[in-house]
Amino acid sequence: MNTIPLVNLKRQYAALKPEIDTAIAEVLGRQEFINGKAVTAFTSQWLAALCADHGAACANGTVAISLALRALGIGPGDEVVTTAHTFFATAEAIRAVGATPVFADIDRAAYTLDIATAAVSKRTRAILPVHLYGTGADMDAILAFATHHNLKVVEDAAQAHMAQWNGRALGTLGDAGTFSFYPGKNLGAYGDAGFVVARDAATARTIAKLADHGRESKYTHDLVGENNRMDEIQAAVLSVKLRHLSAWTERRRHHAKRYDARLKQAGFKVIEPHAKAASVYHLYVVEVANRDQTLAHLQANGIGAGVHYPIPLHLQPALADGGGHPGQLPQTEQAADRVISLPICADLTDDERERVCDTFLKIAQA
Numbered sequence: 001m002n003t004i005p006l007v008n009l010k011r012q013y014a015a016l017k018p019e020i021d022t023a024i025a026e027v028l029g030r031q032e033f034i035n036g037k038a039v040t041a042f043t044s045q046w047l048a049a050l051c052a053d054h055g056a057a058c059a060n061g062t063v064a065i066s067l068a069l070r071a072l073g074i075g076p077g078d079e080v081v082t083t084a085h086t087f088f089a090t091a092e093a094i095r096a097v098g099a100t101p102v103f104a105d106i107d108r109a110a111y112t113l114d115i116a117t118a119a120v121s122k123r124t125r126a127i128l129p130v131h132l133y134g135t136g137a138d139m140d141a142i143l144a145f146a147t148h149h150n151l152k153v154v155e156d157a158a159q160a161h162m163a164q165w166n167g168r169a170l171g172t173l174g175d176a177g178t179f180s181f182y183p184g185k186n187l188g189a190y191g192d193a194g195f196v197v198a199r200d201a202a203t204a205r206t207i208a209k210l211a212d213h214g215r216e217s218k219y220t221h222d223l224v225g226e227n228n229r230m231d232e233i234q235a236a237v238l239s240v241k242l243r244h245l246s247a248w249t250e251r252r253r254h255h256a257k258r259y260d261a262r263l264k265q266a267g268f269k270v271i272e273p274h275a276k277a278a279s280v281y282h283l284y285v286v287e288v289a290n291r292d293q294t295l296a297h298l299q300a301n302g303i304g305a306g307v308h309y310p311i312p313l314h315l316q317p318a319l320a321d322g323g324g325h326p327g328q329l330p331q332t333e334q335a336a337d338r339v340i341s342l343p344i345c346a347d348l349t350d351d352e353r354e355r356v357c358d359t360f361l362k363i364a365q366a
């Protein structure tokens with residue numbers, strides 16, 4: 001019995017090997033690893049892909065968020081409204097700049113920030129929606145709320161490469177948008193890498209500077225920055241993979257459609273993107289009543305599945321000083337108890353997807 005991993009990076013590399021190996025060999029040939037032409041090239045390619053004008057590459061998707069917040073002037077004493085149904089990094093990056101995450105609940109259809117549940121105080125400075133699973137949060141409602149309360153918007157698009165809201169790329173609608181190129185992402189590097197899109201050139205310039213020791217020129221530092229640059233090997237790999245991203249996204253959508261057809265018919269709740277959102281299905285998530293049993297059955301049958309995420313951030317031990325308590329965010333907490341992620345990478349075959357469905361449907365309870 002062949003195993004079906006949640007993400008099949010080995011299969012992807014086998015298909016891309018000549019292109020990737022050549023791109024890496026070129027970097028090695030140049031012996032230019034930092035601040036070189038591969039990062040410059042990828043920066044313009046990624047901005048062009050998003051139809052965005054300003055942005056900067058950086059070391060990973062976590063610092064992408066903190067760099068965006070810093071550049072927008074958010075820091076100690078400030079509050080940032082966000083979701084607790086996300087990877088820990090979202091809140092970690094808020095805390096990294098000295099600000100406080102304030103969690104709102106989620107819209108259970110799309111598993112993204114329900115801004116109607118947000119608590120705003122005198123200290124609130126920004127909203128940080130997460131386009132979780134590759135599906136857009138309701139940006140119309142979030143942008144209107146931000147305008148009304150005079151707040152910045154930073155979109156965490158770590159899982160939403162080339163996903164859209166009303167025909168525009170997610171990550172380009174707020175004051176800034178951040179991306180992770182962690183290896184398992186839809187567009188993944190061969191190590192850590194990230195990116196920030198900014199609404200204006202000055203913010204993008206500040207982010208680029210902050211990520212490179214606050215440097216204005218080689219020896220002049222006009223900000224106290226960080227060493228959080230993207231490196232040349234990562235940029236070279238990302239440029240190769242970017243050429244395939246649209247085709248991979250179509251493949252993910254194809255799988256999602258087929259999963260939806262079978263699982264919805266069997267009575268399961270799956271991701272329901274907002275009518276204005278075009279999802280890129282970084283993860284395919286379905287809710288079950290018997291998760292442990294389902295995970296064990298999938299694993300026994302050689303199928304990799306995941307849980308994104310079992311512990312909401314307001315209940316994480318590291319954030320206990322925020323006073324979060326069970327019952328605070330009912331939709332978030334129910335989702336956290338019930339979600340399970342099934343394999344959906346572009347390299348999954350149709351037969352494999354059907355085997356995942358058959359195996360899942362044998363055991364899972366809606």
Ligand SMILES: Cc1ncc(COP(=O)(O)O)c(C=O)c1O
Binds near residue numbers: 060087130193194
């Ligand atoms: C929603 C979300 N935000 C932030 C991050 C952080 O990105 P990175 O792992 O590149 O630091 C990730 C991914 O890991 C993520 O999924």
